[in-house]
Amino acid sequence: MSKIQVKICMGTTCFVMGASNLQELIELIPEKYSDSVEVCGVPCLGLCSETKKYSGAPYVKVNDEVVAEATTEKVLKQIERILKNGQE
Amino acid sequence: MDKNNQAQHLKREILVRTIEAFFSDNFEENTRLIAYDMRPQGCEVPYRCCIHKERDVIQHRIIANLGLSMEEIDERKLLSDYARKAKERTELEKDVLTVLETACQACVPSRMFVTDLCQGCVARPCVESCKFGAISIQNGRSVIDGSKCKNCTKCMQVCPYHAIVKIVVPCEDACPVGAIAKDQSGHATIDFDKCITCGKCVAACPFGAIHEKSQIIDILNRIKEGKKVIAMIAPSVAGQLPCSIYQLNTALLQCGFNEVVEVAQGADITALNEAEEFKERMQNGDKFMTTSCCAGYNNLIAQHLPEIKPFASDTKTPLYYTAELCRKENPDAITVFVSPCVAKRRECLDNPNIDYLLSYEEMGALFIAKKIEVSTLEPTPFKTEASREGRNFGILGGVAKSVEVADQGQSEIKPYIINGLNKQTIRELRNYAKKGECEMGNLIEVMCCEGGCVGGNCCVNNAKTATKTITDFTKDSKPLK
Structure with missing residues (x-):
């Protein structure tokens, strides 16, 4: 089974709007689900770029x-x- | 309460929209429309009783973003009129905080309260423990007589059912100096003679009802007018965004600042002077000295704790020295301090060498509005690079450490840190002043915010991660001595 991929957007917008607190996931997830979930902070995912x-x-x-x-x-x-x- | 909560999210979104309105072709009108864009007709009402109240609260937040006091607003006027007023203003208003009465819940007054969990037990420890005779049993239940109760919480501690609770008013509870209280209508009001502008109430209110009066419009205006504007960035900024301090330099230059200067440069001067001062004071028989760079603490001394003044360092703050340097080199330039906290707003208003203050939150909102992706920027070096110790001023223990390094083992320094001002630590400081000594150490670093400046109430990142980022970064900086 492939691992679940968690990508935390570390772009400027996300960071200022609260992603700074999501950084705890980077420690928390491996502790909890080391076998099944992979987590990382990634550069801007581009989801904020549309208007507002x-x-x-x-x-x-x-x-x-x-x-x-x-x-x-x-x-x-x-x-x-x-x-x-279950994983699709 | 976590710093990145929904009230904060809302506050930042409104800030971004206000800045976007400023950059639009019609600032006044687009400012007026923000509340309608955020809560369009027929939309869900997320927080308040109805859509009209939602919009009203948003508009009042905008008024604070425009740097105006809600206390002096004529509600019959249009928001666009106030946007114009902000744009045309050349002088700043005095008080740095404002209470948004519409946003204030007028929560129930702070008191002890017996809940339904009370069993009316036989032991009745609450009645026994109350020194003031405020508790009696009526109809098989404990009843507290509010006129006698002193909120000592004894009854709460002894109840075997945890049936008695203390109702707190978050802003009042957070204020270390009793400067915030309810008016007759139950809404919060700030007594500015007592207020040390620490900003703890801003962070504590779950309704986000207390707001700083922003100077962002003034800053953007000066940039737009083509003035030379210098950003002086506080040391703690290095841990705020997912980028290096050199990329941050680039980001600020892209926003129209002409030059970016590290306040850590001034921190170097503070550290050297404070070490010298410490040595002298100890030689003169003083038992301890407190640091002097925290604006919240300096306000506390001036307004509430004059007895500790003889023990507080006379050395100026890093910002003072940095602003002095900037003014000397560029007498015509506008100087803007980029700040982690509310407390520095007062210092900036009082110092003629500092024109404006931009908080980290506002800086972040500015980058969002400008669509600046900090992590992708090329780094820009500073004209003068600050030292490791100066750059560590914003983390807990950083100031005391820098004095130790500057002292180079000449004095026997035993540092002690006051990590956050609250009623208890203020009592502690008062006690040291009274005794003329402190058994915990001889160099007391006083930080108004828990965790140091990285714990400041305008910070974007959490203190723990910010501290780590700064420590990693400063490892390779040049030593102070």
């Missing part, structure tokens, strides 16, 4: 799904959901 899309920042991608206004809890919930339903 910065209001949805910070963005996190869990596999191909975008989590908007992401919080640690939201991202963990999304991981749990995928783990429960």
Whole structure:
């Protein structure tokens, strides 16, 4: 089974709008799901570039799904959901 | 409460939109439209009772972003009129904070409260423990007589059912000097004679009802007018964004600043002077000295703690020296301090060498509005590079450490850190002043914000990660001595 990929956007917009706090996921996820989830901070995912899309920042991608206004809890919930339903 | 919460998110979004409006072809009108764009007709009402209140609160936040006091607003006027007023202004208003009464929940006054969990037990430790005779049992339940209760929390501590709670008012609770209280309508008001502008209430209010009066419009105006504008960046800025301090330099230059100067340069001077001062003071028989770079602490001394003044260093702040250098080299330039905290707003207003203050939050919002991707920028070096110790001023213990390094083992320095001003640490400081000595150490670094400047209430990054980023970066900087 391939690992779930979590990408935390570390672009300027996401960072200022709250991704700075998502950095804790980079330590938290390997502790919790080292076998099944991979996490990393990535350069701007480009999701904020449309008009006023910065209001949805910070963005996190869990596999191909975008989590908007992401919080640690939201991202963990999304991981749990995928783990429960099995990897597609 | 976590710094990056939804109230903060909303605040930053409105800030970005205000800046975008400034760069648009019609600042006044587009400022007026922000609330309608954010809460269009028929949209979901996320926080307040109705869409109109949502918009009203947004508009009041914009007024604070425009640098105006809600207390002096005539609500019959249009927001566009106020945008114009901000744009045409040449002088800044005095007080640095404003309460947005519409946003203020007028939460219930702070008091002890018996919840439904009370079983009306036989032991009744609450009645026994109350020294003021404020608790009685009525209809099989504990009842607190508010006129006698002193909020000592004894009853809360002894209740075996945890049935008694303390209702807190977050802003009042956070204020270390009792400067914030409810008015007759229950809304928060700030007593500016007492307020040390530490900004703890700004961070504490879950409704985001207390706001700094921003100077962003003034700064952008001066840049637009083609004035030479110099940004003086505080040392803690190095840990704020996902980029190096040299990329940040580039980002600020792209925003129209003509030059960016490290305040860490001034911190080097502060460290050297403070080490010298420390040596002298100890030779003269003083038992301890406190550092002097924190604006919140300096306000505290001036307004509430005169007894510690003889023990506080007379050395000027890093910002003072940096601004002095900037003014000397560029007498006609506008100087802007890029700041981690609210407290420095007062220092900037009081120092004629500093024209404006841009908070880290505002700087971040400016980069968003300008669509600047900091991590992709080419680095730009500074004209003068500051030392490792100066650059570490923004992290906890950094100031004391720099004095130790500057002293080079001449004095026996025993550093002690006051990590955050609150009612308890203020009592502690008062006690040292009274005794004329401090058993914990002889060089007391006082930081108003927990974690040092990286814990400042305008910071974007969390203190832990910021500290690590700064420590990694300064490892390779040149030593102070």
